[in-house]
Amino acid sequence: MTTLTVKDRAGRLREEPPRGGRPRGRWKEILTGWAFVLPAVALFLVMGLYTIGSGFALSFAKWNGFTPEWLWVGIQNYKDLLYADPSLAPEMRRAAWNTLQVMIAVPALTVAIALPLAVTLNSIRRLRSLLRSVYFLPYVTSGIAVYYAWRYVLEPEGSVNLLLRALGLGSLSQPQGFLGNPSTALPTLILILVWSSVPVATLLYLSGLQAIDPNMIEAAQIDGAAPRHVLRRIIWPLLRPITAAIVLLGVRDALHGFQIFLIMTGGGPGGHTDVLGLMTYRLSFFKGLAQTLGVASALGWLLFAAALLLTLVNARMLRRIR
Structure with a gap:
């Protein structure tokens, strides 16, 4: 050449x-x-x-x-999970119902707590960096260690029950522990998940708040808009894409996360905290392998299909918002 x-x-x-x-x-x-x-x-x-x-x-x-x-066996594994197997199908329906509760409650509570917290932190001038570090600490702490610590705190003789009794609120204490009572186990785990999700959501909201033109908020305040009106009419619409991302993260954790349920309750008491991710793990490693390895794989693909569908819905909503 x-x-x-x-x-x-x-x-x-x-x-x-x-x-x-x-x-x-x-x-x-x-x-x-x-x-x-x-x-x-x-x-x-x-x-x-x-x-x-x-x-x-x-x-x-x-x-x-x-x-x-x-x-x-073709699609028999999917049939067994959905309706055919009298032992697997009810277990999956119960786990699906628990997963749905987590999938709705965790993102909703996370947004309800993180947005006002981010607005408050954004308005603070002194010690802003220190407060942000304190609120972000739960996210950078090792999850397994935190879950074990929470389990210890929530035991029948744990710190929460002792504090309630010391304050004269013994009627609110749980003799069997908050994780041992079927009526409080799942709500307690939801609150812990929210506690661990709020730091990231707050950080995302803070980045969104700093991108908003302050002249827009100042103009609304000059016109006499109250802080709640500024939050509702200006800040909230501008932060909708971030809210959609936070909701998607919460939905993802609800569908695929199982560590907290495995470590703190193992799905108990009586299956009241069993979720689909934990059920997949249990079918893979703790039941008869000859019967359930394929079923666990089928359940995993059902979770993948659900996550993919929710992601597409979220992407469509983001396009409409923008």
């Missing part, structure tokens, strides 16, 4: 590659880049696509986890 010799504006001769071709050095850069990326791509193909594909295939089969043969 020959090169062309041309003159630049100063009259000096220089070489440039022929049109339509790539310089040899450019191809070297491309090959070098692929050499660095190829191991990560190969690892993703093996650990990612292969795992996803095999998991999807397993949802149509029964397998004990050891033998090379799979027993193909």
